[in-house]
Amino acid sequence: MFSGFYGGVHPPAFKTSTSDRPIKRVFMPQKVVLPLSQNVGSPAEPIVSAGDAVSVGSKIARPSGFISSFLHATISGKVTKIAYSPTPAQDRMLSIIIEAQGSEDQELKLMPARDISSFSRDELLNMVKEAGVVGLGGAAFPTHVKLSPPKTKPIDTVILNGAECEPYLTCDHRLMLEKSKEILRGLEIINKILGVKKAFIAIEDNKLSALYSMERALSAAKERGQAEGVEVMSVRTKYPQGAEKQIIKSVLNRTVPSGGLPMDVGCIVQNMATTFAIYEAVYLKKPLIERVVTITGDCVKEPVNLWVRIGTTLADLVNLLGVFVKEPKKIIAGGPMMGIAQHTMDIPITKGTGGIVFLSGDRIDESKESVCIRCARCLEACPMGLVPTVLMHRVKKGLFSEAKDLGIAQCFECGACAYACPAKIPLLDYMKFGKSKVQGAK
Ligand code: SF4
Ligand code: SF4
Numbered sequence: 001m002f003s004g005f006y007g008g009v010h011p012p013a014f015k016t017s018t019s020d021r022p023i024k025r026v027f028m029p030q031k032v033v034l035p036l037s038q039n040v041g042s043p044a045e046p047i048v049s050a051g052d053a054v055s056v057g058s059k060i061a062r063p064s065g066f067i068s069s070f071l072h073a074t075i076s077g078k079v080t081k082i083a084y085s086p087t088p089a090q091d092r093m094l095s096i097i098i099e100a101q102g103s104e105d106q107e108l109k110l111m112p113a114r115d116i117s118s119f120s121r122d123e124l125l126n127m128v129k130e131a132g133v134v135g136l137g138g139a140a141f142p143t144h145v146k147l148s149p150p151k152t153k154p155i156d157t158v159i160l161n162g163a164e165c166e167p168y169l170t171c172d173h174r175l176m177l178e179k180s181k182e183i184l185r186g187l188e189i190i191n192k193i194l195g196v197k198k199a200f201i202a203i204e205d206n207k208l209s210a211l212y213s214m215e216r217a218l219s220a221a222k223e224r225g226q227a228e229g230v231e232v233m234s235v236r237t238k239y240p241q242g243a244e245k246q247i248i249k250s251v252l253n254r255t256v257p258s259g260g261l262p263m264d265v266g267c268i269v270q271n272m273a274t275t276f277a278i279y280e281a282v283y284l285k286k287p288l289i290e291r292v293v294t295i296t297g298d299c300v301k302e303p304v305n306l307w308v309r310i311g312t313t314l315a316d317l318v319n320l321l322g323v324f325v326k327e328p329k330k331i332i333a334g335g336p337m338m339g340i341a342q343h344t345m346d347i348p349i350t351k352g353t354g355g356i357v358f359l360s361g362d363r364i365d366e367s368k369e370s371v372c373i374r375c376a377r378c379l380e381a382c383p384m385g386l387v388p389t390v391l392m393h394r395v396k397k398g399l400f401s402e403a404k405d406l407g408i409a410q411c412f413e414c415g416a417c418a419y420a421c422p423a424k425i426p427l428l429d430y431m432k433f434g435k436s437k438v439q440g441a442k
Contacts, residue, residue, distance in 0.1 A: 007379075007380040007381045007382070007383070007416075007420075008238040008239055008240065008241065008246075008381060008383060008416060009238075009239050009381050009416045009419050009420050010237070010238060010239065011167050011239055011336075011337065011419060012167060013167050013168075013206060013237075014167050014168045014296070015167070015168065015169070015170050015173070015206075017296060017303040018168075018170040018174075018294050018296050018303045018304060018305050019170040019173050019174070019207075019209075021174075021303075021304060021305065022174070022178065022305075023171075023174050023175075023178060023292050023305040023306065023307060024304055024305070024306050024307070025306070025307040026306065026320070027306065027308070027312070027316075027317075027320050028075070028106050028309070029075060029100075029309055029311070029312040029313070029316050030075075030099065030100045030316075031075075031097065031098065031099045031100070031313070031316075032073075032074050032075050032097070032098050032309060032310070032311025032312060032313075032348065033085050033095050033096075033097050033311050033313060033346075033348040034060065034061075034071055034073075034074065034095055034096045034097070034098070034310065034311040034348070035085065035087045035093040035094070035095045035348065035350060036061055036071065036093065036094050036095065036096065037087075037093050037094075038069075038071065038134065038140060038310075038350045038351045038352065039067075039068060039069045039134040039140045039141070039142050039351070040067065040134075040135075040139060040140050040141045040142070041065060041066075041067025041068050041069075041141075041142060041145075042063070042064040042065035042067060042068040043064060043068070043093070043094070044061035044062060044063060044064060044068060044069060044070065044071045045061055045062055045063075045064040046060065046061045046082055046096060047059060047060060047061060047062055048060045048061075048079050048082075048096065049079065049082070050079050050080065050081050050082060051078065051079065052078070052079045053077070053078055053079075054073040054076065054077065054078070054079060054098060055073065055076045055104070056073055056074065056075055056076045056104075056106055056107070056108050056289065057072055057073065057108045057286070057287050057289060058072060058073050059071070059072055059073075059287075060072060060073050060079070060096050060098075061096065063129075063142075066145065067141075067142055067145050068142060069129070069132045069133070069134050069142040069144075070129070070130060070131070070132035070287070071096070071132055072131075072132055072287040072288065072289055073098055073289075074098075074289040074290065074309040074310045074311045074312075075098055075100050075104075075106055075309060075311075076100065076104035076105065076106055077098045077099050077100040077101050077104060078098065078099055078101055079096060079097070079098055080097050080098070080099045081097050082094060082095070082096050082097070083095065083097065085097065085346070085348075086344050086346045086347050087347055087348065087350065088333035088334070088340055088342065088347050088348075088350055088352075088353055089340065090340055090342075090343075095348070098311070108286060108289065110284045110285070110286055111284060111285060113283040113284060114283060114284075114285075116189070116282055116283060119282075121192060121193050121195070124189055124192060124193050124282055125144055125147060125148065125193050126144075127281050127282045127285070128143050128144045128147065128189075128193075128278055128281050128282065129142075129144035130281070130287070131277070131280070131281030131285075131286065131287045131288055132287055132288045132351075133274065133277045133278055133281055133288050134274075134288070134351050134352070135270075135271055135274050135352070136271055136273035136274045136277060136291055136351060136352065136354065137161065137172075137242070137271035137273070137274065137352075137354065138334055138338065138352050138354060139352070140350075140351055140352040143270075143274055143277075143278065146268065146270075147190065147193045147194060147268070149194075149263045149268070150263075153263040153264065153266075154266060155194045155195075155196055155263060155266055155267065155268050156196060156198060156266045156267075157196065157198045157199065157200070157252060157266060157267050157268075158187065158190055158191060158194065158196050158198070158199040158200075158267070158268050158269075158270065159199070159200050159201075159202055159247055159248065159251050159252070159267060159268070159269045159270070160183070160187055160199065160200070160201040160202065160269075160270055160271075160272060160275055161202060161242055161244075161247055161269050161270065161271050161272065162176055162201060162202055162203035162204070162207070162210060162214070162272050163202060163203070163204045163235060163241040163242030163247055164204065164207070164242060164272075165204060165237070165238070165239045165240055165241045165242040165243075166239075166242070166334070166335025166336070166337055166338060166339070166354075166355075167239075167335055167336055167337065168294065168296050168297065168335055168336060168355060168357045169294045169296075169334075169335045169354050169355040170294050170296075170305060171273060171291075171292040171293060171294045171305055171354050171355060172271065172272040172273055172354070173207050173209075173210050174292060174305045175272050175273055175276055175292060176203070176207070176210035176213055176214055176272055177209060177210055177213045179276050179279075180213045180214050180216070180217035181217050181220075181221075182276055182279045182280075182283075183201075183214070183217075183272060183275050183276055183279065184214075184217055184218065184221050184226075184227055184230070185279045185283060186275035186276055186277075186278040186279035186282075187199055187201070187227075187230065187270075187275055188226070188227070189278050189279065189282050190268070190270055190275065190278060191229075194268060196268075197228070197229040198229045199229060199230045199231070200230075200231050200232075200233045200251050200252075201214050201218070201230065201231070201232045201233065202233050202234075202235050202247055202250065202251050203232065203233070203234055203235070204234070204235055204236070204237045204238075204241055204242075205234040205235065205236060205237050206237040211232060211234055214232045215232045218230060218231075218232055233251060235247065235250045235251065236250070239337060239414070239416060239419075240337070240338075240383055240414040240416060243383060243412060243414060244256070244262050244269045245262075245383070245384075245412075246383050247269060248262055248265060248267050248269065252265070252267060254266070254267065258407065258410055259409070259410070273291060273292060273354070277291075288310070288351060289309060289310060290307050290308060290309050290310060291307070291308060291310060291349070291351065291353070291354075292305050292306070292307055292308075292354075293305070293306055293308045293317075293349055293353060293354065293355060293356065294354065294355035294356075294357075295317060295321060295355070295356050295358075296355065296356075296357055296358070297328070297356075297357040297358035297359045297360075297363070298325075298326060298358075298359060298360050298362060298363050299324040299325060299326045299327065299328040299358035299359065299360050300321060300324065300325070300358050301321065301322060301323070301324070301325050302321070304321075308349050309349075310348070310349055310350060310351055311348045311349065311350075312348060312349050313345065313346060313347065313348050313349075314331070314342070314344075314345045314346070314347050314348075314349070314356060315345035315346060317349070317356065318345060324358065326360035326362070327360060328358040328359060328360060329359060329360055329361045329364055330357075330358075330359045330364055331345075331356065331357070331358055331359075332356070332357040332359070333347065333353055333355075333356055334353065334354060334355060334357075335354075335355060335357065336357055336359070337414060337415045337416070337419065338413060338414060338415060339355070339357065365424070367424050368424065369423065369424045369425055369426065370423045370424065370425075371423060372389055372392075372423055372425060373422065373423055374389070375422060376389075377420040377421060377422065378417035378418075378420055378421050378427055379417075380420070381416040381417050381419065381420035382416060382417050383414065383416065384407070384410045384411060384412065386406070386407055386408070386410060386411060386417075387406065388417035388427045388430075388431065389425075389427075390406060391403050391406055391408050391411075391430065391431065391434060392425065392427055392430040392431075394406065394408075394434070395408075395430045395431075395433060395434035395437070396430065400434060400437040400438050401438075403434045403437075403438060404438040408431065408434045408435055408438055409435060409438055411431045411434075411435060413428060413431060413432060413435075415428045417431075
């Protein structure tokens with residue numbers, strides 16, 4: 001394994017069709033499908049049964065372990081069943097299905113933003129937990145757990161991750177433009193919970209409008225005597241700049257050790273949408289019932305960022321969007337680098353779904369795989385300093401123990417190696433398969 005080796009890649013961004021358009025709120029689903037496992041860790045445990053009436057924002061499932069989270073009804077109506085249903089992660093998962101009965105008010109009654117100055121750290125943390133907030137950048141790690149590092153791992157710096165390096169996705173970019181003050185308030189809560197005085201808001205340098213928006217909001221906050229120790233920082237546009245270990249390296253020049261976590265280098269990284277959700281959970285007492293989703297791709301007539309109730313099905317969103325301008329050949333939940341190709345429109349938008357990308361054959365590279373020419377582009381691209389070509393050979397030969405020794409578990413499936421490979425070898429598939437096997441390797 002090489003160390004401190006970060007090449008990265010520069011895939012085309014395809015962001016301008018949505019980055020300049022305000023987020024829309026135009027749609028209320030009549031049915032939502034809410035998988036119990038929308039977080040890393042243990043699935044939530046249902047506290048409702050088929051036939052129960054539920055109101056929007058009420059709890060419908062509770063955490064079943066330390067790393068788990070609450071789930072809330074995202075529309076008012078009746079629980080019609082709790083059954084296995086398709087999810088963006090491609091597994092069928094036990095899901096709570098709610099259907100509106102036609103007469104309910106679907107708006108959540110929110111209180112005005114409250115004064116939070118008297119709340120203790122534990123009270124703030126509990127509000128984040130009660131609201132079911134998880135990492136909205138895709139990882140879906142329960143946020144209250146992330147904000148509770150052990151005492152042996154003191155945190156001195158928070159990084160708000162505004163890289164949004166995945167092509168096509170602009171949901172965080174739009175939030176930084178439209179909700180900059182609220183994001184700063186969310187950061188203030190994070191800093192108070194962690195007892196941290198230093199924070200960076202790191203934004204890729206291809207999002208100048210977001211940079212200026214956050215800087216303006218920060219200057220105004222500082223004039224009011226707030227946001228002390230917070231800085232906005234631009235980072236190079238490079239995939240996967242938004243991965244936690246990369247953004248820590250870029251912002252703080254700290255290297256998270258192999259197999260370690262950001263807390264091992266005194267740091268916590270939070271995504272923008274998550275920080276906004278923290279603001280809503282604490283200031284407005286609002287549970288996580290909706291998120292911004294980028295609906296885009298060359299098949300979509302009018303690419304858009306939408307506020308979407310969690311649990312809305314892709315089929316309903318497609319009905320809303322109308323006829324495609326081109327037949328989609330690939331539908332991806334998430335971005336094209338780390339997202340997951342979908343085979344059914346029955347999947348719901350989950351807490352971790354930042355975008356749906358509909359691509360025609362024009363945007364898909366279908367060139368055939370050829371032999372490795374030992375060009376080393378894959379290892380130049382790998383942000384973890386792995387040697388994907390060597391790992392691929394080990395996996396092909398079933399030498400999983402050797403792949404493990406070569407660090408395959410460090411791969412976080414960013415896809416940069418496969419993107420860089422001129423021979424079109426599906427390196428990412430080999431990495432995923434190899435990782436799934438190393439658990440059992442002796
Ligand atoms: S997918 Fe894994 S091996 Fe390939 S570049 Fe990303 S981290 Fe490295
Ligand atoms: S990028 Fe592809 S062709 Fe080049 S060394 Fe890696 S696997 Fe081989």
